[in-house]
Amino acid sequence: MSLAGVCQEKAGVKVALTGNEAIARGALEAGVAYAASYPGSPTAEVLGTLSRVAKQFNLYAEWSVNEKVAMEGVAAASFAGLRSLVVMKADGLNVALDFAGALAISGCRGGMVMVLGDDPNAHSSVREEDSRNLCKAKHLPVLEPSSVREAMEMTREAFALSEELELPVVVRCVTRVCHASGDVELGELVRPERKPDFTRENRVITFGIKLHAGQESKLARAAHLVCDSAFNSYTGPENPERLVIASGPCYMYAQEALEMLGAGGTTGILKLGTTWPLPEALLLEHMERVPEVIFAEEVEPFVEDNVMALAAGCLPGKVRFYGKRSGHVAGPAGPGIGELDPDVLAASLGNILGINYSPGTIDNKQEALSLLEDKMPDRELAFCAGCPHRASFWAVRAALELDGRGGIVLGDIGCYTLGMARTGYYLLQTVHCMGAGIGLAGGMGNLSRFGFDKPVVTLVGDSTFYHAAIPALINARYHNSNFMCIILDNETTAMTGHQPHPGRQHTAMGEPAHTVPMEDIIRGVGMPYIVQDPYDVEASIEVIYDLLRQEGPRVLILRRSCVLAAVRGKQKDRVYVNEDKCIGDSCGCGRFCSRVFACPANVWDAEKGRARIDEAVCNGCGVCASLCPQGAIMVERGV
Amino acid sequence: MVKEPLNIIITGVGGQGNVLASQVVSAAAVQAGYRVAVGETFGVSQRGGSVMSHVRLSLNRPCGPLIPRGQAHVVAGFEPLETMRVLLDYASAETVVIMNNRPNYPLGCLSGEHRYPDPERVEEAVKKMTPRLHVLPATELAKEAGSPLAANMVMTGALAGSGLLPFGRECFISVIGSLFQGIVRDLNLQAFESGFRRMDG
Incomplete structure (x- = not known):
């Protein structure tokens, strides 16, 4: 929120920053020269912030085509001796993992930090992942901030640790850090000279078993170094009866939970800021003093498993462990699933300590609820009012009905993933990972040799197309798979906040780009394609219907800018219902606009028995006006 | 300060600008010398989901980003149903509620599968x-x-x-003034004043 705070020159000043801004500030305080990312929640705003201050700080910031390419670019800068930062969400690490593993073997030169955003509870992801297990598998050290303030400090310090170890260092941030805000005390900004240095003498090779031994010795050194890290700290009584080992924001929750239970006098907390490799000596020193240890971390029992393995070797049978494995630390969905919070930890710790915890509540809750007669309606996710995807999904649905052969629809990752739900008429039948829809469609399209006779349609967004769809498209052309690929091109990476991609005219830093039109790629692959505006629903239905009846791999681009980007700073068209023309329930349309087309701006005026447009929600696309059977919805063009 | 920490929840529907409101409050608080922790629950809520911001102000202690159940002191509800939802989990009998009376209908209510409760009934229940x-x-005031x-x-x-x-009005005015420019700044300041006058005295 506060770009001014991120750029504040004066050290020691206190400003409010979001977690992602704090990470960006930490990188600036470390003198980062090169940063790259592919946008993903919860970390999208880190590179967004850096790109806006890039010129001011003489750094390079890029929205890469995908996370693997981002990591490779960043590693190159590190090989040339520059401090560099790569940022991605957990899913992105899966994409970049092949290179990450190789890089952990070759090592790096200039400090290289990987900020990984894990999303416990999958608030803005299709699944929750704990990337720490992958980091361990690839021999990468992991730091975990517990707060916004620490996110800044850790990012800054991670560069130095990376240089010391000649190994990229991961800063693993969860949503409750990235999407939190807090006061931070700023450190010094530095502006080192950028002198890339990579000559014929430099060799960064990943080859041979000798390097594996080198990796192990680097990690052993890291384990030694992190024992003295200020990011690990103990709070509590001098001689505790038990110890909570907490990482990430669970440290804050554990403190509050112990306070609520009144158990701070008997229970200490060891905050672990360095979760891989473990600070073994420090852990053993603390565990030797207590008979009981409790783990508080998200999502998987990562610290728990590794500490228990350590104790099995060094303190066999001496400590009793409570956590996800024992079932004691668990949210409503069960141990190792979803987020923790102060209430979950208070209940879990209370259960272990024999203290009853019941969260605060009010007496009249049931009485209040009974006033509402019905149950509280859920709030489902929906395409925004005016979203071109709604028009596209409506057209696909209508064309499939006209076609009548039971065509199947495969999905992908983006705003349009919501097409699996009511807002997209439940059309999507598969949702997996970036680009998977095209690969799956290729496979389905190969099944005709076994008699599979349903039309196959796959929907993919523009940013996802550039990120992961192209190899699958080449494969489909090569094998002549039988499917239709519809690219829902809203001319931006909408889901994560409108970041540019290779189809756009500008880069992250606002410099003019060499645009790579998707048409050129599709043409290059050798596929036929058509471009159509989804707001023209009738024409879209016709085009889709025609394409359904063709053979081989084929592409339809449904192109219309994301409505949120399109209306920004502009006077919206005014859409309203002509109450003389709308004939309400006697129309026979079944309240088409509000009930069937289901745009959140199309509401029902129960008093008048007429359709109404909610002007606080409507974005003025006018698609409902083109579909209303009575022509009762009017559009007044903005000036 | 009456409560330590002071726990505020700002809630509403994606697209209503809750997150911006919580960030204005937190920036104003830091300017006034308080420690702040804000936890945002929004997910993909730009697409019409529930949004909830936990804002915690303290004189000197760092807080976690999430308010425990039943411990919200103030709830600012941008939408009646969402206000109700938050109160069920986070209110105590002392919680003060400031609520916008304008409903925003969930898809399930538009489609006729669920019923949006009568707004007067929601008020009564709250x-x-x-x-x-x-x-x-x-x-309406914003319009x-x-x-x-x-x-x-x-x-x-x-x-x-x-x-x-x-902390007072000046901290907010200065934050809003620094966040926006031109006509957007004027609009936001005017909207702020209109809400301020409604509650002040």
């Missing part, structure tokens, strides 16, 4: 739980100020005017 309820037509989208600043103004926060 009062049953927490008698200290202030209802205001924030969306008067120039755009229904500025309802978030009307609500921020109401929060500032409620006298429940330990």
Whole structure:
């Protein structure tokens, strides 16, 4: 929120920053020269912030085509001796993992930090992942901030640790850090000279078993170094009866939970800021003093498993462990699933300590609820009012009905993933990972040799197309798979906040780009394609219907800018219902606009028995006006 | 300060500008010398989901980003149903509620599968739980100020005017002034003032 705070020159000043801004500030305080990312929640705003201050700080910031390419670019800068930062969400690490593993073997030169955003509870992801297990598998050290303030400090310090170890260092941030805000005390900004240095003498090779031994010795050194890290700290009584080992924001929750239970006098907390490799000596020193240890971390029992393995070797049978494995630390969905919070930890710790915890509540809750007669309606996710995807999904649905052969629809990752739900008429039948829809469609399209006779349609967004769809498209052309690929091109990476991609005219830093039109790629692959505006629903239905009846791999681009980007700073068209023309329930349309087309701006005026447009929600696309059977919805063009 | 920490929840629907409101409050608090922790629950809520911001202010201690159940002191509800939802989990009998009276209908209600409760009934139900309820037509006031989208600043103004926060109007004005420019700044300041006047005195 506060770009001014991120750029504040004066050290020691206190400003409010979001977690992602704090990470960006930490990188600036470390003198980062090169940063790259592919946008993903919860970390999208880190590179967004850096790109806006890039010129001011003489750094390079890029929205890469995908996370693997981002990591490779960043590693190159590190090989040339520059401090560099790569940022991605957990899913992105899966994409970049092949290179990450190789890089952990070759090592790096200039400090290289990987900020990984894990999303416990999958608030803005299709699944929750704990990337720490992958980091361990690839021999990468992991730091975990517990707060916004620490996110800044850790990012800054991670560069130095990376240089010391000649190994990229991961800063693993969860949503409750990235999407939190807090006061931070700023450190010094530095502006080192950028002198890339990579000559014929430099060799960064990943080859041979000798390097594996080198990796192990680097990690052993890291384990030694992190024992003295200020990011690990103990709070509590001098001689505790038990110890909570907490990482990430669970440290804050554990403190509050112990306070609520009144158990701070008997229970200490060891905050672990360095979760891989473990600070073994420090852990053993603390565990030797207590008979009981409790783990508080998200999502998987990562610290728990590794500490228990350590104790099995060094303190066999001496400590009793409570956590996800024992079932004691668990949210409503069960141990190792979803987020923790102060209430979950208070209940879990209370259960272990024999203290009853019941969260605060009010007496009249049931009485209040009974006033509402019905149950509280859920709030489902929906395409925004005016979203071109709604028009596209409506057209696909209508064309499939006209076609009548039971065509199947495969999905992908983006705003349009919501097409699996009511807002997209439940059309999507598969949702997996970036680009998977095209690969799956290729496979389905190969099944005709076994008699599979349903039309196959796959929907993919523009940013996802550039990120992961192209190899699958080449494969489909090569094998002549039988499917239709519809690219829902809203001319931006909408889901994560409108970041540019290779189809756009500008880069992250606002410099003019060499645009790579998707048409050129599709043409290059050798596929036929058509471009159509989804707001023209009738024409879209016709085009889709025609394409359904063709053979081989084929592409339809449904192109219309994301409505949120399109209306920004502009006077919206005014859409309203002509109450003389709308004939309400006697129309026979079944309240088409509000009930069937289901745009959140199309509401029902129960008093008048007429359709109404909610002007606080409507974005003025006018698609409902083109579909209303009575022509009762009017559009007044903005000036 | 009455409560330590002071726990505020700002809630509404994606697209209403809740997150911006919570960030204005937190920036104003830091400017006034408080420690702040804000936890945002929004996910993919730009697409019409529930949004909830936990804002915790303290004189000197760092807080976690999430408020424990039953411990919200102030709830600013941008939408009636969402206000109700938050109160069920986070209210105590002492919670003060500032609520916009304008419903935003979930898809399930538009489609006719569920029923959006009668707005008067929601008010009654909220009062049953927490008698200290202030209802205001924030969306209408925002329209008067120039755009229904500025309802978030009307609500921020109401929060500032409620006298429940330990810092005054000037901190908010200075934050809003530094965040926006030109006509957007004027619109937001006007919306803020309109909400402030509603609650002040």
